[in-house]
Amino acid sequence: MRPIRLPEPPGVDGMETPEIFSGGGSGAKVVRRAVLIGNGSPGAENQCLGLARALGLADNLTLYRVTRPRGGINEWLHFLPISLHKFIDQVLRQFFRNTRFTIVVQGRKPYRVLNSSSVGLSTILEPDVKKIVTVARETYEKEGPTLVVACGWDTISYSSLIRKLASDNVFVIQIQHPRSRLDRFDLVVTPRHDYYALTASGQQEIPRLFRRWITPQEPPRSNVVLTVGALHQADSAALRLAAIAWHDELAPLPKPLLVVNIGGPTRNCKYGIDLAKQLISSLYNVLDSCGSVRISFSRRTPWKVSDIVFKEFAGHPKVYIWEGEEPNPHMGHLAWGDAFVITADSISMLSEACSTGKPVYVIGTEHCKWKFSAFHKALRERGVVRPFTGLEDISNSWSYAPLNDAIEVATRVREVIAERGWTVG
Template identity: 30%
Template sequence: MEVGSGPLRIQVVSDGRVGMENQALGLAEAIARLTPADITVKRFRWRRAFDWLPVRLKALWMLDPAGDAPFPDVSGPWPDLWIATGRATLPLSLVARQRSGGRTFVVQTQDPRMDPAAFDRVVAPAHDGLTGPNVVAITGSPHRITPDTLDAAAPDFAGRLSPLPRPRVAVLIGGTSRAFDLTEDHALALADRIEAAVREAGGSLMLTFSRRTPAVARSAMSLRLSDLPGWIWDGTEPNPLFAFLEAADHILVTEDSANMAAEAASTGKPVHVLPMIARRAPGKFAQLHADLQARGAARPFDGTLETWSYAPLAETDRAARAVLAGMKRI
């Protein structure tokens, strides 16, 4: 493909879910740190009646008109680079590659569960086991965490976080998925272990939950940990996650999320992995955590706040360089 000499035109395509969008946006931002670029985000939705259809059966007329138009009009230029994440975006990525006539380099993050040759590049977690000449396998998933993004987030929350006693412990709780569960009893057991460790160290707590956290588990943990100094984010104020990571001396993360683990390991701070209830063999999650342990980033939480150091994970930057190499921009 041929790309002009001006800033790279990058289009991030998302169905609006923050976790999905941040993967594509994180990769786009990493590319923009390496070469001049303009980033545009397009958010779309499929009409509810057609959302369940397989990728190959979806048609553009099934898109919800309330969303952004993902493709340029007849007179508009195609982006140089298209980055999308998640199964909902697959039909659009396939159309973009076909309609652009080679003008747009199409990148899909995550395992598309179809032939990766349908895209120009696929950036997939190594623990998914996807291989191919155009596959870039990375530890975890692309994300937006960098020292600069954390530093930029800190001032907005400094008034609440700076007075907290050290060590400050950021706790990132996931939830129910096909592989794991988080019952009320297990949530309380985790809370007891977290409370004991924070009190023993004389530190403070910075706790946030995922959208997948069951309400009963969220309530149980919030109540049990409410007497500790710190902040339990209830979701009603601006999200302090980046500020939590910047302020933390230790990060505790449940084992159910590749995204949270990779983000935590990008900070260079000790990452303690909290166990969940396994619904099936952990499989790829066990591979991910074994990789993080081999890199010195993560260890199973043993009830203490042991300190160690390691080279921060920089897999999103590595994927960005691979994309630019595929575009012959570096």
């Protein structure tokens, strides 16, 4: 059986420092807990969870979720700040209640908050800033400071207000670029392609009036940490557990195992069945060098894309297509896959695959523009990805220094927290 190669986190022989020596003595302030604020997007919330894991706080965290009103006219109001959006929704619902305009305002289906099963929690509450601040203040002396990690545009007002009201008791990290007033946070974590000046082609896509506002000038401030890709939970420990959990199903498969992850078109990476047909043709060309192929789709994959791929490979003896039933084999695929083919639209899936050190092939970069193009260029320059052309021999492996963004960010967080006289326990 081909050995699984996983990146190791930094450390000394895997030994942990006993708590008595970790700054947890009398008078020391140790960060032992985290409050995470997400926006309902698995990609955003996994970044919060990934950083919490890298800091060793995964077992002592609370996840809150900011949710916007949905249905009816609300689908046209997502450009508004979330507090204003909620206020307008409340006024409209009250004003047009029990009238013929009710459906226009709230839509035909009642609004529901869908909890993400990926985080393993049955209930995720809306963040209450006053309650979070009160708990952080009242428990500070006994339980130490609180780490607050938020990700996504809609979480900015919550995390910045928490820091404003309890700056002496919390350390606030905002993931993804907040665009303005970066001093509202103790630390901002953002991909390099989302921070640096736009490319020449990107400059033409943005009105000149907004260019300076959208992307700050170099160099970044001292409280900004730049990453290559997105943070995630696929660290070495998680992959080793996944390797065990999926051993019986994936270990017996003929090698090499090629994993194909298909996302969906985005504003900056638009495509349709043309890319699906290109992928199908290229996969047929490499099947002879594959022992087996596992294909999976994301929640964003259009049915017309998944349908054409499924019809083409359904029943093929080398190809298995995951149809969305639980359990999700994604972590198992990362652990047992020998090589990956990933559509260019998903920064999250590419970041996870590139953390394994295994061959990663990308298809569809020609459909991407602006910061997505900058992201793919950065990956190519680091030698962690190659274009998927259909001419590859999947049995010929190649390697690179795995991306460890979460570990690197966690190291920087520890350094900045230490400047306050705190430690992360």
